[in-house]
Amino acid sequence: MSQRIYSCLWRLIGWLDNHRYQAPAYANANSIDWWRVLPFVSLHIALIALYWVGWSPFAVFFAILMYLIRMFAVTGFYHRYFAHKTFQTSRAGQFIFALIGATAVQRGPLWWAAHHRNHHVHADQPQDVHSPHQHGLLWSHLGWFLSHANFKTQLERVRELTRYRELCWLDRFDSLVPIALAVSIYALGDLLAHYVPQLHTNGWQLLVWGFIVSTIALYHATFSVNSLAHVWGKRRYATRDHSRNNWLIAIITLGEGWHNNHHHFPGSAKQGFYWWEIDLTYYGLKLLASMGLIWNLKQVPSNVREQHGEMRG
Numbered sequence: 001m002s003q004r005i006y007s008c009l010w011r012l013i014g015w016l017d018n019h020r021y022q023a024p025a026y027a028n029a030n031s032i033d034w035w036r037v038l039p040f041v042s043l044h045i046a047l048i049a050l051y052w053v054g055w056s057p058f059a060v061f062f063a064i065l066m067y068l069i070r071m072f073a074v075t076g077f078y079h080r081y082f083a084h085k086t087f088q089t090s091r092a093g094q095f096i097f098a099l100i101g102a103t104a105v106q107r108g109p110l111w112w113a114a115h116h117r118n119h120h121v122h123a124d125q126p127q128d129v130h131s132p133h134q135h136g137l138l139w140s141h142l143g144w145f146l147s148h149a150n151f152k153t154q155l156e157r158v159r160e161l162t163r164y165r166e167l168c169w170l171d172r173f174d175s176l177v178p179i180a181l182a183v184s185i186y187a188l189g190d191l192l193a194h195y196v197p198q199l200h201t202n203g204w205q206l207l208v209w210g211f212i213v214s215t216i217a218l219y220h221a222t223f224s225v226n227s228l229a230h231v232w233g234k235r236r237y238a239t240r241d242h243s244r245n246n247w248l249i250a251i252i253t254l255g256e257g258w259h260n261n262h263h264h265f266p267g268s269a270k271q272g273f274y275w276w277e278i279d280l281t282y283y284g285l286k287l288l289a290s291m292g293l294i295w296n297l298k299q300v301p302s303n304v305r306e307q308h309g310e311m312r313g
Contacts (some may be wrong), residue, residue: 009211018108018172021151033148039175040146044216045106049208056200058192060211066185066214068254073100073224074112075254075281081162081294082113086269087285089294095166103217105183107145108171110161114154115145119226120266123241130226133242141227171207184238185210221252229259235265236308245277261300264307268300 079098080086089097098109106112115129122128129150132140144150153171161167170177189206192199235243243263250257251270258271258279272279288294 014174015143016175018086018152018174020076021063025164031148032143032146033151036151037146043212046208046212047216048098049212051206053202053205053208056205057197059201059205062201062206063209063214068216070104070218071098071221071254072281072284073097074104074106074218075256076100076160076285078106078109078112079116079256080269080285082109082158083116083265086267087289087294087297089257091164093293094164095170098167100178102170102177104222105175105178105215106218106222108153108174109167109206110155110158110171111153111174113161114157115150117157118154120263123239124230124244131242132227132230137227137231140230141223144226150248178211194277201251217280222248224249224258225253225256229257233257233260235260237261239263247278248276254284255281265304267298269297270299273300273305 055089064156077094078101081089081094082098101112102108124131124133126134130140130144135144153170155162164201186203186207187202189201189210190203192206193202211241211266229246229249230242231244233246233249235244237260239260241263246257246261248257249259255278256272258263258273258277261273261277262268262271269285270279270282271277271280285294285297
């Protein structure tokens with residue numbers, strides 16, 4: 001019994017400190033880490049709480065706001081900055097947005113960037129761990145990141161980022177940030193219930209809408225780029241993968257749905273190559289650039305943009 005208790009405690013510590021994680025001997029590319037799946041599943045089950053907490057206009061507004069802020073941090077910084085270096089910012093700037101990105105419960109910035117770089121190297125090949133064409137739609141959508149094999153950060157792909165201790169700390173203790181956010185949201189709701197009762201919200205309601213609902217929406221919107229954006233949409237460019245441009249995914253992910261554009265030229269901060277391709281993340285980055293918080297936003301060269309139908313690596 002004591003050995004079992006010790007094992008459970010060690011696994012609980014592993015939820016908080018990723019350096020304590022050890023994959024079992026039987027782990028392989030297709031084995032799910034059921035212990036670590038529990039928080040993910042529990043978050044979805046927690047949607048039942050909507051029945052008890054109800055809703056209010058402010059709670060719904062807050063959920064949308066939390067979704068937009070965190071999605072921008074993931075798409076603008078986790079993706080376009082950390083994974084692709086499509087612009088520059090200060091050390092303080094990269095930490096602040098990495099911190100906001102970590103609240104999306106999509107692991108740390110090093111882990112995220114490393115896996116995405118691997119995706120571009122092996123897009124839709126057997127080594128691409130979330131290719132729907134190689135491993136199936138469900139696995140590409142959520143199975144891959146719940147597996148033992150894909151838990152650890154591929155540090156060899158993000159060597160230049162490992163020199164920043166604060167980013168390494170975020171990557172090691174990535175679960176502490178969303179926990180702190182959840183507690184803060186509950187506290188905010190409790191304060192609003194006391195001091196601004198006309199908003200008709202409270203701690204539990206704001207927690208469910210502002211954290212649980214918005215986080216699950218973030219999950220599946222982001223995952224849809226890995227899965228649906230490789231099977232559903234149009235191909236402007238004959239890239240070596242199956243990436244697609246999908247306007248609906250572009251709307252819900254603030255511009256990430258222009259995925260075929262992105263695979264054609266990953267080095268661009270703007271993924272909507274033409275004026276009619278709405279890219280809200282890029283508009284946000286332009287705003288930050290106008291404020292001097294980021295700079296040197298890279299663009300797709302016009303001759304590359306017009307290479308319709310041509311093969312490009």
